[in-house]
Amino acid sequence: MASAPSDDVFDQFLADRGHETEPQRWDRSYNKKQCPDCGALHDDDAVTCTVCGWDPYA
Known part of the structure; x- marks a missing residue:
């Protein structure tokens, strides 16, 4: 029975082909959180982009 490839090998395979393998996080702009998808600014207590x-956890 073959074992599944490790996550590191799979992540490297995707990264070599231009895919993002790291989880996205909020960007920062001045003293606000900035959504990496649409660029909207939010207060520091924001959990999702309104x-x-x-x-970031989905």
């Missing part, structure tokens, strides 16, 4: 619905 403009596009982006969620």
Whole structure:
């Protein structure tokens, strides 16, 4: 029975082909959080983007 490839090997395979393998996080702009998808600015207590619905944990 063959074993599944490790996550590191799979991540490297995707990265070699131009795919993002690291989880996205909020960007920072001045003293606000900035959505990496749409660029909307939010207060530091924001959990999801109220403009596009982006969620860093989804």
